[in-house]
Amino acid sequence: MDSPIENYLRRIHAELAGLKDGKPYSAIPAMANVNPDCFGIALATADGYVYEVGDTREEFSIQSISKPFTYALALADLGMEAVDAKVDVEPSGDSFNEISLAEGTGRPANAMINAGALTATSLVKGSGGRSRFKRILDTYSAFAGRDLDVNQRIYTSEARSGHRNTALGYLLRSFGIIETDPAPIIKDYFRQCSVMVNARDLALMAATLANSGRHPLSGDEVLDLASVERVLSVMTTCGMYDDAGSWISSVGMPAKSGVAGGILAVLPGQVGLAVYSPPLDAHGNSVRGVAVSQRLSHDLGLHFVRAARTGRSAIRAIYDITAAPSGIRRTDEAAEILAEHGHRVQVIELNGDLLFAGAESMVRALTELPDDVELVVADLRSVDEVSDVAIRLIAEAEDMLRRSGRELAFVELEGTVAASLQELGRETASFTTRSAAIEWCENRMLEGHGTELVLPDTIEPADSPALSPLDPDDAQLLQDMMEDRTYDDGDVVRRVGQRFGGVFFIVSGQIMTSIPGPDGSRVKLATLGPGMTFGEMAMGEDRRQETTVKASGPVQVKVLTADAIDELAEQDPVLSMNLWKALTQDAYARVEQYLREAAVRIHD
Numbered sequence: 001m002d003s004p005i006e007n008y009l010r011r012i013h014a015e016l017a018g019l020k021d022g023k024p025y026s027a028i029p030a031m032a033n034v035n036p037d038c039f040g041i042a043l044a045t046a047d048g049y050v051y052e053v054g055d056t057r058e059e060f061s062i063q064s065i066s067k068p069f070t071y072a073l074a075l076a077d078l079g080m081e082a083v084d085a086k087v088d089v090e091p092s093g094d095s096f097n098e099i100s101l102a103e104g105t106g107r108p109a110n111a112m113i114n115a116g117a118l119t120a121t122s123l124v125k126g127s128g129g130r131s132r133f134k135r136i137l138d139t140y141s142a143f144a145g146r147d148l149d150v151n152q153r154i155y156t157s158e159a160r161s162g163h164r165n166t167a168l169g170y171l172l173r174s175f176g177i178i179e180t181d182p183a184p185i186i187k188d189y190f191r192q193c194s195v196m197v198n199a200r201d202l203a204l205m206a207a208t209l210a211n212s213g214r215h216p217l218s219g220d221e222v223l224d225l226a227s228v229e230r231v232l233s234v235m236t237t238c239g240m241y242d243d244a245g246s247w248i249s250s251v252g253m254p255a256k257s258g259v260a261g262g263i264l265a266v267l268p269g270q271v272g273l274a275v276y277s278p279p280l281d282a283h284g285n286s287v288r289g290v291a292v293s294q295r296l297s298h299d300l301g302l303h304f305v306r307a308a309r310t311g312r313s314a315i316r317a318i319y320d321i322t323a324a325p326s327g328i329r330r331t332d333e334a335a336e337i338l339a340e341h342g343h344r345v346q347v348i349e350l351n352g353d354l355l356f357a358g359a360e361s362m363v364r365a366l367t368e369l370p371d372d373v374e375l376v377v378a379d380l381r382s383v384d385e386v387s388d389v390a391i392r393l394i395a396e397a398e399d400m401l402r403r404s405g406r407e408l409a410f411v412e413l414e415g416t417v418a419a420s421l422q423e424l425g426r427e428t429a430s431f432t433t434r435s436a437a438i439e440w441c442e443n444r445m446l447e448g449h450g451t452e453l454v455l456p457d458t459i460e461p462a463d464s465p466a467l468s469p470l471d472p473d474d475a476q477l478l479q480d481m482m483e484d485r486t487y488d489d490g491d492v493v494r495r496v497g498q499r500f501g502g503v504f505f506i507v508s509g510q511i512m513t514s515i516p517g518p519d520g521s522r523v524k525l526a527t528l529g530p531g532m533t534f535g536e537m538a539m540g541e542d543r544r545q546e547t548t549v550k551a552s553g554p555v556q557v558k559v560l561t562a563d564a565i566d567e568l569a570e571q572d573p574v575l576s577m578n579l580w581k582a583l584t585q586d587a588y589a590r591v592e593q594y595l596r597e598a599a600v601r602i603h604d
């Protein structure tokens with residue numbers, strides 16, 4: 001796909017391919033003969049889209065980039081306390097292979113330098129019939145989202161030449177940091193460094209960390225959030241060894257480098273970045289990898305200080321229900337009451353992630369509502385993640401409202417926030433559509449400010465607003481001509497295109513009218529309740545039913561059928577005329593209300 005991001009990455013790749021500083025790693029003979037011009041950039045989003053430019057499928061050994069993932073497995077296996085007893089979380093300021101252990105305890109400074117990495121490897125035990133190394137390899141594969149494997153030639157070469165690491169392993173044994181024979185542990189460490197990856201793999205491994213431990217493509221929960229938080233913290237302060245200070249200043253992302261020329265960087269919640277290019281700088285980091293990371297951080301605002309600013313207000317809109325009535329047809333008196341008191345019900349529409357900043361903006365808006373607001377509807381349908389902190393803040397805000405006699409209700413598709421609040425002992429109303437929430441608020445307003453104005457559950461046609469202009473005896477006569485019909489929830493009562501089928505009077509229950517929307521969707525127009533009519537608009541030779549009418553729960557209607565209407569026109573033309581005058585008077589009022597509500601309903 002010719003996307004702006006891919007074009008941007010191509011420009012950076014072309015520009016930095018000309019960077020010729022540094023030399024490929026030569027301490028491991030099998031790694032010496034690599035092409036120094038190999039250069040790939042991969043950027044993976046937290047939802048799994050991977051942008052690739054250059055040699056992103058060229059395989060190379062993961063080397064020290066393996067360390068955070070083995071450290072993650074040890075943390076997941078043993079928990080932080082047990083791991084911290086063996087390896088600290090402090091930056092050493094030393095190079096990756098420094099023989100540096102803490103005075104006295106011998107505890108390595110962190111798990112990113114070789115001493116700490118050997119320790120982390122020693123903390124992983126075989127289990128479930130899988131050896132230590134098989135579990136380590138399976139963990140890397142889960143992070144990459146594909147089966148990875150060891151390059152035996154590189155492993156053998158490093159096992160033969162890795163004297164410094166071997167010395168470190170026995171030194172750790174002498175301090176009791178490694179408690180068993182260090183030889184197999186050192187071999188497993190060499191094996192983990194010899195696992196083959198490409199830049200795409202690393203970008204997805206980084207994106208899994210960015211995605212709180214869940215693989216963005218497979219959706220597998222690879223690592224728990226607490227361990228992700230610890231691994232990224234240590235990568236931030238120690239991942240680039242004695243270049244860590246300069247890295248966090250100029251790039252600002254948790255990262256890990258490897259001497260084969262790979263670099264992996266993570267922007268939590270957003271992206272995983274990987275670069276592969278063999279020539280290394282004096283710190284053992286890929287020269288082009290550092291240059292690409294600095295450019296992308298600057299150009300795309302990936303530095304954690306900038307990225308944190310995305311936690312701006314989560315509020316998309318605040319308005320009262322006079323701007324968005326429920327669509328229920330009410331009597332004139334009820335409509336007047338709602339017009340007068342609608343400002344007492346506020347709707348707050350939110351979007352994005354409700355982490356601390358988003359939740360804070362919502363809670364602040366709740367505290368700033370005018371004193372005469374009685375009900376608040378929080379529309380969360382455009383909200384993505386709601387953190388535990390946000391739930392706790394919302395619960396306290398709900399308490400604050402309740403203490404002042406007010407209530408908070410939610411519109412959300414799965415009801416997760418209301419369920420979370422219930423777990424904290426708060427009972428809050430939750431609806432799946434905004435109109436249902438607003439109807440509930442309107443009824444509360446009518447109960448509170450309009451006494452018995454809330455419509456009764458059952459209205460016979462003779463008592464309906466539509467027949468109110470008629471003489472009561474005439475209305476009753478018409479009702480006696482009607483057929484009784486009942487429908488269950490979801491039944492389609494009338495379809496678009498049907499010929500006139502009579503005038504339907506709703507006795508109890510609710511129906512919902514809708515019209516075909518874009519790409520096969522349905523656009524809800526209105527909800528009609530007891531005492532209301534539908535179907536009369538299709539009267540006339542060339543007219544058809546223009547809306548779909550569906551039962552919203554159990555519904556009882558009485559129908560003045562087309563045959564009965566024809567019979568009435570013959571037997572009592574005066575009453576027939578009065579009936580149509582009454583219905584058309586009511587129908588025009590309804591058309592006007594439909595249009596007003598449809599304009600509001602469209603995006604409901």
Ligand SMILES: NC(=O)CC[C@H](N)C(=O)O
Binds near residue numbers: 259
């Ligand atoms: N920084 C690195 O990638 C070093 C890895 C190498 N296998 C070593 O242990 O020395």
